[in-house]
Amino acid sequence: MKKIKNIFLTGAFYENPTFIGFLGMCPTLATTNSLSKAVGMALATIIVLVLSNFFISLIKSITPAEVRIPVYVIVIATLVKTLELMLAGFVPSIYESLGVFLPLIVVNCIVLGRAEAFASKSNPGHAVIDGLGSGVGFLLALSLIGFVREFLGTGGIEFVSYFDSSVKWISFSVIPGEYVISLLTQPMGAFLTLGLLAGTITGIRMTISKRKANAAKLAAGK
Amino acid sequence: MELIALFFGAVLINNVILSQFLGICPFLGVSKKTSSAIGMGAAVTVVIVLASTITWVINKFVLTTLDIMFMDIIVYILVIASIVQLLEMLMKKFMPPLYKSMGVFLPLITTNCAVLGTVLMNINNGHDFVQMFIYSLGIPLGFTLVIFLFSSIRERLEHAPIPAPFKGLPIALIVATFMAAAFSALKGMF
Numbered sequence: 001m002k003k004i005k006n007i008f009l010t011g012a013f014y015e016n017p018t019f020i021g022f023l024g025m026c027p028t029l030a031t032t033n034s035l036s037k038a039v040g041m042a043l044a045t046i047i048v049l050v051l052s053n054f055f056i057s058l059i060k061s062i063t064p065a066e067v068r069i070p071v072y073v074i075v076i077a078t079l080v081k082t083l084e085l086m087l088a089g090f091v092p093s094i095y096e097s098l099g100v101f102l103p104l105i106v107v108n109c110i111v112l113g114r115a116e117a118f119a120s121k122s123n124p125g126h127a128v129i130d131g132l133g134s135g136v137g138f139l140l141a142l143s144l145i146g147f148v149r150e151f152l153g154t155g156g157i158e159f160v161s162y163f164d165s166s167v168k169w170i171s172f173s174v175i176p177g178e179y180v181i182s183l184l185t186q187p188m189g190a191f192l193t194l195g196l197l198a199g200t201i202t203g204i205r206m207t208i209s210k211r212k213a214n215a216a217k218l219a220a221g222k
Numbered sequence: 223m224e225l226i227a228l229f230f231g232a233v234l235i236n237n238v239i240l241s242q243f244l245g246i247c248p249f250l251g252v253s254k255k256t257s258s259a260i261g262m263g264a265a266v267t268v269v270i271v272l273a274s275t276i277t278w279v280i281n282k283f284v285l286t287t288l289d290i291m292f293m294d295i296i297v298y299i300l301v302i303a304s305i306v307q308l309l310e311m312l313m314k315k316f317m318p319p320l321y322k323s324m325g326v327f328l329p330l331i332t333t334n335c336a337v338l339g340t341v342l343m344n345i346n347n348g349h350d351f352v353q354m355f356i357y358s359l360g361i362p363l364g365f366t367l368v369i370f371l372f373s374s375i376r377e378r379l380e381h382a383p384i385p386a387p388f389k390g391l392p393i394a395l396i397v398a399t400f401m402a403a404a405f406s407a408l409k410g411m412f
Contacts, residue, residue: 022250022391023247025243025246025247025250026243026244026245026246026247026335027243029243029246030242030243069303069332070300070303073299073300073303073332074296074299074300077295077296077299078296080295081292081293081294081295081296084295085292100339100342100343100346103295103338103342104244104335104338104339104342106295106299106338107299107332107333107334107335107337107338108335109247109333112333186406187240187241187243187402187406188240188399188400188402188403188406189399190243191395191396191398191399191402192395192396192399194395195388195391195392195393195394195395195396195398195399196392196396198391198392198395199385199387199388199392199393199396200387202387202388202392203385203386203387203388206386206387
């Protein structure tokens with residue numbers, strides 16, 4: 001049980017794919033100009049990540065080591081295409097808003113990275129937890145970036161239901177129109193938000209580890 | 223005239239990195255030195271032109287003819303992976319010095335989203351053969367231009383006094399912000 005919790009927390013926080021690993025940067029920058037788009041992207045990635053980890057872990061003993069990368073890529077590509085067709089059929093709003101970035105999940109470094117680094121060496125159960133952990137870490141990071149960009153860029157959040165465009169899950173507006181930073185919803189705002197957030201998070205982590213080191217030093221001194 | 227606009231649009235205005243966000247991984251990962259940035263740009267150019275041409279032909283004469291469009295992503299990614307592998311083998315055999323200097327970047331290109339992105343964009347936009355070729359030449363040239371400029375700035379950044387948490391990628395991303403701003407000013411040109 002403790003091991004499962006560890007695997008999950010490592011993927012989601014300690015080795016967060018976005019802010020610590022800097023993996024999967026293309027969708028992180030491209031789909032975060034609104035919260036709903038960012039969450040849709042992350043959910044699609046989680047589905048692919050969990051399933052690809054599961055299947056790759058299942059076939060790990062019959063995959064020859066020399067051709068493992070092409071095998072992984074075919075597994076991932078099949079899953080992505082299936083997901084793309086399902087989304088086009090059942091949730092067209094996500095399908096349309098993500099555009100070319102939905103098929104590009106195939107070349108998302110997080111998916112292939114977890115397959116190579118974790119799923120190819122562990123049992124299917126742990127591989128699913130690992131996929132879920134990294135996926136949730138990706139979801140949290142994308143939601144944070146999407147929230148900051150949409151909130152400061154348009155003055156509020158508008159999260160329209162994926163299934164019915166007349167239902168709004170979240171809808172509020174706080175900042176009056178003349179004070180919004182519309183730059184943040186443009187491409188350059190993506191680089192700026194991610195750079196500032198990554199720097200801030202690194203700063204917080206540095207402070208925490210420094211405090212821990214100091215506390216350890218004090219305890220050792222006693 | 224339209225082709226010229228398409229070419230410069232692909233290089234400058236709809237720049238693959240700064241406005242379409244494709245190929246960010248090599249943009250951030252292989253831009254610490256100018257020489258490696260140029261090597262990466264050259265390798266990506268060759269792969270994108272070859273991959274787009276081959277997938278365009280496959281799409282036109284195999285996938286559409288046999289009505290198996292649902293196989294598209296799987297076929298494209300296999301084509302890209304094979305081209306990268308083949309290029310690596312050919313270079314190792316016939317151009318050992320070039321292979322040595324570019325060797326490490328080649329395997330990375332398979333997972334470069336700019337390659338698959340350009341392939342998909344050519345087909346989604348319904349480009350004909352000439353348009354496809356011009357577009358697939360413009361995209362990697364834009365990539366090379368931006369990654370070269372960015373690596374020159376990053377070489378200088380190494381010596382700048384930057385607050386510790388922002389060292390490395392965070393400050394690089396903030397620099398990219400200003401490059402994106404500069405490139406977006408070219409929008410009215412074509």
